[in-house]
Amino acid sequence: MSAAAAPSRLPTVDARIYPRGGLDVLSRDEVARLRDVSTGMHDLLRRCALAVLTSGSTSDDPRAAQELYPDFDIQVEQQDRGLRIDLRNAPGMAFVDGEIIRGVAELLFAVVRDLAYTAIELDGRAGGRDLSTSAGITDAVFDLLRNARVLQPADPNLVVCWGGHSINRDEYMYTKEVGYQLGLRALDICTGCGPGAMKGPMKGATIAHAKQRVRRGRYVGVTEPGIIAAESPNPIVNHLVIMPDIEKRLEAFVRIGHGIIVFPGGVGTAEEILYLLGILLREENAGVPFPLILTGPSASAPYFEQIDKFLRLTLGEAATSRYEIIIGDPPTVARRMAAGIRKVREHRLVQRDSFFFNWSIDIPLAFQQPFVPSHEAMAALDLHHGRKPHELAADLRRAFSGIVAGNVKEDGMRRIEAHGPFEIHGDPDMMQSLDALLRAFVEQRRMKIAGEYKPCYRVVA
Structure with missing residues (x-):
């Protein structure tokens, strides 16, 4: 990569980057689509790229970064020996001494990879996946995750953590402690990849993984284009996946996760809870083990009481059998989750279902x-x-x-x-x-x- 300072409202950098690993080549058609202004694809690429280049931002306004860096642009160029990504007026915070931060570069490559793949494989007009059927959508989710190299044939150990991007300090520290307890048990973390309750569990797990000498800890971030601009990926994410829309994002969580922990959050967290319970309450999924724990510090107890009351009123008492509420006790949360995942493993063995993708759970159209x-x-x-x-x-x-x-x-x-x-x-x-x-x-x-x-x-x- 070569870089030179470029004038702008904030410190910016012009850079030329050559991707390595996971994004070695794209077809001419994929590159052409990424450059296409008429379809809006180039604007989407620009917005998603800007989000990862401002990784760590505390703003949740999707237009803030564009206003701060109005002259930013990205171009993907195909060369005889691979790809080249040209950045103009890129945020200086993504660089150290003129070199792009390695983790930021990996997230940037993930953006290009996922948008290019989606543009081809999910374009029904071009003979892509049939997204009018439930099976077709699930196959598309599988293909996107496989292309992102997230699906790994290992024992079940991936805990999905949901929660708000706007939480207080005590709640954040609690998510970090739960992540630490999960990491001590060699469990990996998957979140929506943003700040707050999406960052805390990953941060806690990194410390525990270091103590337990877990050398290949996974910190998977699953997002979608409408969210990533408002919730830039946190710097701990080492596997970023951009799904085409919120529904495929939610399905990805359920298909790759072996259990889910819910921390305090807002409307997005409530949406996730309702999505999962709506699936688990179906008769077809009655026998499918899927540990679901709602947890937070002692001060957050009223929050979960209100959530629980709302779920009982709307979905009925039967819904309470599919989740457990644990307040102020990270070690117990981790122990219960580890025990639940062991049951998931046993069930997958009996059903001959894969460990890395939950095919057996029924998700209706x-x-x-x-x-x-x-x-x-x-x-x-x-x-x-x-x-x-x-x-x-x-x-x-x-x-x-x-x-x-x-x-x-x-x-x-x-x-x-x-x-x-x-x-x-x-x-x-x-x-x-x-x-x-x-x-x-x-x-x-x-x-x-x-x-x-x-x-x-x-x-x-």
């Missing part, structure tokens, strides 16, 4: 199809009693997904600016409980990292 949160779609959600729990969970998940879009995704923010807040309709008691939960998120500052939060939604009984 309603949980896989992308939901575009328009004002009409949000108002049309069927949030009423009398539905099957997994069906209601699917629509509740979409409601929270729409709020996430209005909070941190550029397209969703534009819709709110143009047409006002989303309206969410449903049964009075359900809407009252939903409104109370969302108000608590706002009061506890779980919606935004900084600044006053202006709701992007209105709950209508």
Whole structure:
């Protein structure tokens, strides 16, 4: 790589990088698509690349980095002996003495790899995967993860950790301690790759892995284009995967994870909980072991009480059998998770299912199809009693997904600016409980990292 300083509002660098390992070659068609301005692919590449080059940023505004580095650009060039990535006016924070930080470079290569693969393999018009069927979507998720080299034939040990990007110091330190206890038991970590509860478990696990001499600890970050600009990957991530949309991102978590821990969070965390419970409550998955633990420090007990109350009201008492709440006890969390993963291993052996990808769990098409949160779609959600729990969970998940879009995704923010807040309709008691939960998120500052939060939604009984 060669680099030279370039003038801009903040320190920037022009650089020429030659990828090594995992991104040695792309086809001419893949390179052409990445450069295509007319389809929006080049703009998507630029936004995702800028996100990883500002890794460690504390902002959750997807437009902040673009405003700070308006002249940034990236071009992927094909050469006879491989690839070249040209960066213009790149953030200086990604470089040390004119050389790009190695971990940042790896994340940048992952962006190019995943966007190039998605542009070809998931383009139905070009003969790609059939995304109109459940099996076709699952196969696409598998292919994306395999292409990213995340699927490894080893004993089950990958713990998915969910939680908010905007959490307080005590909650962050708790996530770090839980990660430490997991690492002492040689368990690897997978998160949404951002800050807060997505960074803490990874950071704790790195220390424990060093103590236990675990030399190839995995810290997997799974994100999607609409989220990555608002939640830049934290610097500990050593396997980054960019899925095409939130639904495939959620399926990836469930397919590769052997158990899930949920820390305090906001609407995104509630969306994840509803997604998983909606799947686990299906009759087809009744016998599938999948440890799910909700945990936080003692001060977070009211948060989980409110979540638990909301789940009981909406999904019924049966939902409580699929999760456990543990407050203020990281060692117990880790022990329970390790025991749960042993049961997962035994079940996979009996079912002859792979350790690295959970084929046996049934995920219906309603949980896989992308939901575009328009004002009409949000108002049309069927949030009423009398539905099957997994069906209601699917629509509740979409409601929270729409709020996430209005909070941190550029397209969703534009819709709110143009047409006002989303309206969410449903049964009075359900809407009252939903409104109370969302108000608590706002009061506890779980919606935004900084600044006053202006709701992007209105709950209508």
